[in-house]
Amino acid sequence: MCQLFSSTCIILLGGFLSLFFARQKKFSKGIAVLFLSGGCLLGLIDAAGKLLDPAGAGASASFRYLDLFSLSFHVDGLAAFFLTAIFAVSLMAAIYSFHYMGNEENGIKTGVNYFFFSVLIAAMALVVTAANILTFMISWEIMSLSSFFLVIYSHESAENRKAGYLYFVFSHVGAMFILAAFGLIYGHTGNFDFASLADVPETVKILIFVFSFIGFGSKAGVFPFHVWLPHAHPAAPSHISAVMSGVMIKTGIYGILRIYAILDFHTPVFGYITLIAGVISGILGVVYALGQHDIKRLLAYHSVENIGIILIGLGVGMIGAATGNPLVAVLGFAGGILHVLNHSVFKSLLFMGAGMVLHQTGTRSIDALGGLLKGMKITGTTFIMGSLAICGLPPFNGFVSEFFIYMGSFKTIALGSSISFSMSVFAIISLAVIGGLALACFTKVVGVVFQGEPRTLAAENVKEKGWAMMVPMGLLAAACVIIGVFPKMFIHMALKAVQALGLDYGRVPVEPFGQISCNITFAALLFLVMALIIMGIRSTCYKNKTDKNTTSGTWGCGFSQPTVKMQYTGSSYAGSILAFFSAAAPLSEDHPPIKGRFPLKTHYHSHVNDIAELYMKNVVVRPVFYLFDKLRWMQHGDIHLYIGYILLAIVLLLFFI
Amino acid sequence: MIQSILLWLAAILAAPFFSGLILKIKAFFGGKKGPPILINYYTLIKLFKKGSVYSNSTTIVFKLGPVISLAASITVLMFLPIAGFNPVFSFNGDVIFVLYVLGLGRFFTIAAAMDTASPFEGMGAAREAYFPIICEAAMFMILIFFYRITGELQLSAYFTGSNTLNMWSLAGAPLLFIVISFFIILLTENSRVPVDDPATHLELTMIHEVMVLDHSGPDFALIELGSFCKLMFYSTIISRMILPFESAIFGFPIVMYLAGLLAVYVAVGVTESVTARYRMDKVPQFVLTSFALAFFATIITLEFVK
Numbered sequence: 001m002c003q004l005f006s007s008t009c010i011i012l013l014g015g016f017l018s019l020f021f022a023r024q025k026k027f028s029k030g031i032a033v034l035f036l037s038g039g040c041l042l043g044l045i046d047a048a049g050k051l052l053d054p055a056g057a058g059a060s061a062s063f064r065y066l067d068l069f070s071l072s073f074h075v076d077g078l079a080a081f082f083l084t085a086i087f088a089v090s091l092m093a094a095i096y097s098f099h100y101m102g103n104e105e106n107g108i109k110t111g112v113n114y115f116f117f118s119v120l121i122a123a124m125a126l127v128v129t130a131a132n133i134l135t136f137m138i139s140w141e142i143m144s145l146s147s148f149f150l151v152i153y154s155h156e157s158a159e160n161r162k163a164g165y166l167y168f169v170f171s172h173v174g175a176m177f178i179l180a181a182f183g184l185i186y187g188h189t190g191n192f193d194f195a196s197l198a199d200v201p202e203t204v205k206i207l208i209f210v211f212s213f214i215g216f217g218s219k220a221g222v223f224p225f226h227v228w229l230p231h232a233h234p235a236a237p238s239h240i241s242a243v244m245s246g247v248m249i250k251t252g253i254y255g256i257l258r259i260y261a262i263l264d265f266h267t268p269v270f271g272y273i274t275l276i277a278g279v280i281s282g283i284l285g286v287v288y289a290l291g292q293h294d295i296k297r298l299l300a301y302h303s304v305e306n307i308g309i310i311l312i313g314l315g316v317g318m319i320g321a322a323t324g325n326p327l328v329a330v331l332g333f334a335g336g337i338l339h340v341l342n343h344s345v346f347k348s349l350l351f352m353g354a355g356m357v358l359h360q361t362g363t364r365s366i367d368a369l370g371g372l373l374k375g376m377k378i379t380g381t382t383f384i385m386g387s388l389a390i391c392g393l394p395p396f397n398g399f400v401s402e403f404f405i406y407m408g409s410f411k412t413i414a415l416g417s418s419i420s421f422s423m424s425v426f427a428i429i430s431l432a433v434i435g436g437l438a439l440a441c442f443t444k445v446v447g448v449v450f451q452g453e454p455r456t457l458a459a460e461n462v463k464e465k466g467w468a469m470m471v472p473m474g475l476l477a478a479a480c481v482i483i484g485v486f487p488k489m490f491i492h493m494a495l496k497a498v499q500a501l502g503l504d505y506g507r508v509p510v511e512p513f514g515q516i517s518c519n520i521t522f523a524a525l526l527f528l529v530m531a532l533i534i535m536g537i538r539s540t541c542y543k544n545k546t547d548k549n550t551t552s553g554t555w556g557c558g559f560s561q562p563t564v565k566m567q568y569t570g571s572s573y574a575g576s577i578l579a580f581f582s583a584a585a586p587l588s589e590d591h592p593p594i595k596g597r598f599p600l601k602t603h604y605h606s607h608v609n610d611i612a613e614l615y616m617k618n619v620v621v622r623p624v625f626y627l628f629d630k631l632r633w634m635q636h637g638d639i640h641l642y643i644g645y646i647l648l649a650i651v652l653l654l655f656f657i
Numbered sequence: 658m659i660q661s662i663l664l665w666l667a668a669i670l671a672a673p674f675f676s677g678l679i680l681k682i683k684a685f686f687g688g689k690k691g692p693p694i695l696i697n698y699y700t701l702i703k704l705f706k707k708g709s710v711y712s713n714s715t716t717i718v719f720k721l722g723p724v725i726s727l728a729a730s731i732t733v734l735m736f737l738p739i740a741g742f743n744p745v746f747s748f749n750g751d752v753i754f755v756l757y758v759l760g761l762g763r764f765f766t767i768a769a770a771m772d773t774a775s776p777f778e779g780m781g782a783a784r785e786a787y788f789p790i791i792c793e794a795a796m797f798m799i800l801i802f803f804y805r806i807t808g809e810l811q812l813s814a815y816f817t818g819s820n821t822l823n824m825w826s827l828a829g830a831p832l833l834f835i836v837i838s839f840f841i842i843l844l845t846e847n848s849r850v851p852v853d854d855p856a857t858h859l860e861l862t863m864i865h866e867v868m869v870l871d872h873s874g875p876d877f878a879l880i881e882l883g884s885f886c887k888l889m890f891y892s893t894i895i896s897r898m899i900l901p902f903e904s905a906i907f908g909f910p911i912v913m914y915l916a917g918l919l920a921v922y923v924a925v926g927v928t929e930s931v932t933a934r935y936r937m938d939k940v941p942q943f944v945l946t947s948f949a950l951a952f953f954a955t956i957i958t959l960e961f962v963k
Contacts, residue, residue: 370774373716373718380716384718384768387764388761388764391760391764393757393758393760393761394757394758394761403753403754406753407749407750407753407810410800410801410810413801413805414804424801425798425801425955428797428800428801429794429797429798431797432794432797433790433794435757435760436760436789436790436793437790439760439763439764439767439786440786440787440790442764443767443771443782444786446768446771447768447770447771447772447779448771451716451718451768451771451772451774452771452772452773452774515749516749516750519748519749522746523746523748523751523754526735526746527728527732527758527761530728530731530732531724531725533728534724534727534728534879535724538720538723538724538875538876538879541705541874541875542708545708548709548874549708549709549711550708550709551710551712551713552710552711553712553713553714554712554713554714554715554773554774554775554871555712555775555870555871556777557777557870564774566776567775567776568776568778568779568780568782572779572780572783573779573782573786575783576783576937577783577790
């Protein structure tokens, strides 16, 4: 516990010092990066050590302030697992930010950014270790607010201010739902502890779960509460996007898991809710991602997709726990929890790659780029590796967690009941479709951004620079391969986290899962060996043929004047798939037709509408505005009457006590 | 083990021959003599001897594409029981690995096509990314069916020894749907008519052939071999499903297997000769048919197979 607090203090100190020395730009930045990465490293070693130590018991600490309320913290397997992800990604992001944050900008702004960055890391660490309602809520609010200030970092642009506002509204509506759930807990137990809620009636438990699912789901980006996510992530600086998408939204998953654990109520209904929410988020997330033109927005939608995959895993686990099938339960939960770590690794890698592209070209528009791999060897290669990982392809890490979830879902088929059968069919088919769509989406990004020829001037002769940006990308890409080929250690970490859920199975048996990890290692190595053999054959074929190998232009089927504008764009690449999903992702186009003999200049602009955003505007926002418009007479500016309102409210409430 | 490895090698070596058979059948329907039956070997040897022309637009990914796609095809053959004998390797859940490795091969084929900056190849790549999404859903539906019947998640549990025969006796009628559904997947994944036309690449409706337009020499040979092996993979499964008979007579399984393969390749050749390619926007419907069939078959098993 001591180590965790000291690392948090170092991180916060880094933020304060950066703000204090904000006028000395370089010094402020350097000291912030040093303290932040040092603190994260310390925390990472501590958390990973706790997870890997077989006998590692939890650690607790609590403080009281003037006997008003107590702040208490507890680190168990689940918390340690999320801490590992949080500190690992924040460490990488802190290093990355050293070269990403420009020197030419206002020093105060950089200082403020580092200050809130450090607060965000500390708050995330406190959220996952909080052991009572008050501590949790306070840390949660600090986390939401600090990330809000990070989202509006570039507040000069109206678009970013709007994104920040949207995020602010969503995180607070979500917090209200969480508060409602906590209120119910407090109302029935009478104390603030996250103790077991064994005596609470079952209907209340379901209500608590639904409230907290909505509240935490809005932070995690579960459809349809994900609306803020594709706006806020592109607005923030890239290292912040990496942290927000990589780990901050996972605190929502943590919340769902924690509430599930303390409810101690294994009903399949929770599993059904979680699984269906996961299926919808997963498929729609990737469909919307496919339709995006902005690389960071696209990645943000992929977070919605991956949250969906995580929820499918958790849903399978909950169904397994409810039907008393330990193997299904552990496979589902372990798959989902491992995917939390995997997603935080490859998603932060991808955001960093996108950040490098944005930094060097100045544009986020996919269709304006092209051919970047030639000048950006490291960024391009690591981005491709991250893409393979996010598509869940072997031998990368995404495959490992998806494999677990598949195994769990298939085993659910054998449970017998027809509902669990249809749930597992849902889970399996949607995982397959998500995999296929993610492959389409990332071949689009890789193909259009990194391959081919530059489509505009912005993408020409772009080089990568800044070792501090490239080193984290390299490390994260290496982590993708290591987890993908040798997943044993990471599976054990996930199992340790599952153990903390208290599924009544006592110690989770490790052997069957060790076998799965051995199989994955074997298969991955087999494939790599095959690829190496064929590479060897290929190079012998090309031996002594240097005179026969020539280079020339791309074969244009006889057409000799190709231009870069003739390349397939991202929009056309995704067009036919989006047409297939047009019911869920309606396309709006702006394209004045070409008329007459001497047509005027025309343009084409397409936008894929997010139905959640569309309906939220029409069904929720407009009626609420209308209603509040009618109540405007109450807001008259007379302070005496306002005090009267307060008195009236208190008197009315007295009747209910 | 030795036997399995020999069978695996034989499957890779025989794959070009069987693909040549399709050309012969198409020539027969066209009233022509057709190319020699070993044409694919001659082509491969010729290609291996040549050098390559690389486009100025391409990067290392373009050279990795053929390697990864061939590696994927021959790796999945290692997990496939050939003629009912044990596969080279097998583990619980290997089907999922096999399907995802094929996905990896696809990723690199598409990435290599996008590397050339050619509008044609981009178009082919977009379609290659689109249709397999539905195929993958159908494949997993078939897996659910197999899992319902056998309770296992490995290819060897479905296609070795008497396992296939047992499946027929448990769920004969639905399995018939699965065979048809699998044949549709075979046509789609291997870009045959009516989804794609392997004979030409200049029309804008092509998928696979247009994606490899810029590859030449040994690189192209690797791609060709990879697609022969991929077709072999799907055909072997169907062959085993339609002729799952067992006997103690020496060589009987091999004969059965070859007869099944012959049937599948002839069916592909005949389909190719007598049908026209679908319009591109009709293809998803065709592929969805295979999903619907597999889904229907699985629903039937819910009631009749306990």
